Amino acid sequence: MEGSPACESNVTVAVRVRPLNRRERDLKTKCVVEMEGNQTVLHPAGSNLGKGDSRNQSKVFAYDYCFWSMDETQSDKFAGQDIVFQCLGENLLNNAFQGYNACIFAYGQTGSGKSYTMMGSAEQPGLIPRLCSSLFERTIREQREGESFTVEVSYMEIYNEKVRDLLDPKG
Numbered sequence: 001m002e003g004s005p006a007c008e009s010n011v012t013v014a015v016r017v018r019p020l021n022r023r024e025r026d027l028k029t030k031c032v033v034e035m036e037g038n039q040t041v042l043h044p045a046g047s048n049l050g051k052g053d054s055r056n057q058s059k060v061f062a063y064d065y066c067f068w069s070m071d072e073t074q075s076d077k078f079a080g081q082d083i084v085f086q087c088l089g090e091n092l093l094n095n096a097f098q099g100y101n102a103c104i105f106a107y108g109q110t111g112s113g114k115s116y117t118m119m120g121s122a123e124q125p126g127l128i129p130r131l132c133s134s135l136f137e138r139t140i141r142e143q144r145e146g147e148s149f150t151v152e153v154s155y156m157e158i159y160n161e162k163v164r165d166l167l168d169p170k171g
């Protein structure tokens with residue numbers, strides 16, 4: 001409603017673009033994604049469709065966050081692991097410290113960058129290691145007499161409609 005404060009949703013949706021991989025570069029793949037603020041624009045990939053065909057038009061989508069991780073040299077818009085954590089992880093931790101359950105769900109086709117964003121590497125840690133270190137740092141920092149913190153986590157993968165417990169050593 002006009003004049004009322006912005007409505008805060010309990011769900012945050014972000015989209016991330018990864019750099020082209022070797023195969024895509026070798027095929028001289030054109031990047032058809034553009035990001036501006038919280039908008040993602042998908043351009044037609046160049047086809048033989050007729051002029052009036054709606055598939056020839058760019059499509060604009062709005063998200064809470066659009067992370068451009070295509071090209072590190074574009075430093076003004078490049079979103080590395082640190083930015084992703086600042087935007088998604090810090091809020092989630094704040095909510096967790098108020099006692100709310102929190103969940104991050106990474107969705108995308110194979111090779112789209114889910115593991116990179118969630119786990120990352122030793123040099124480029126992703127959301128999970130960053131969340132864990134901040135979480136435990138904060139439990140130590142905010143320790144008070146007579147209070148305790150209980151942390152419960154689960155880590156699941158759903159692939160081909162099968163759920164796999166990624167923390168189960170037997171798995």
Ligand SMILES: Nc1ncnc2c1ncn2[C@@H]1O[C@H](COP(=O)(O)OP(=O)(O)OP(=O)(O)O)[C@@H](O)[C@H]1O
Pocket residue numbers: 017018019021069108109110111112113114115116117
């Ligand atoms: N933001 C990024 N910056 C640099 N490299 C990336 C990024 N995202 C993904 N990659 C690289 O792209 C490749 C595929 O990414 P990743 O393994 O994370 O995909 P995935 O979605 O988890 O795939 P799968 O569903 O098959 O497990 C990896 O080599 C990864 O290092």
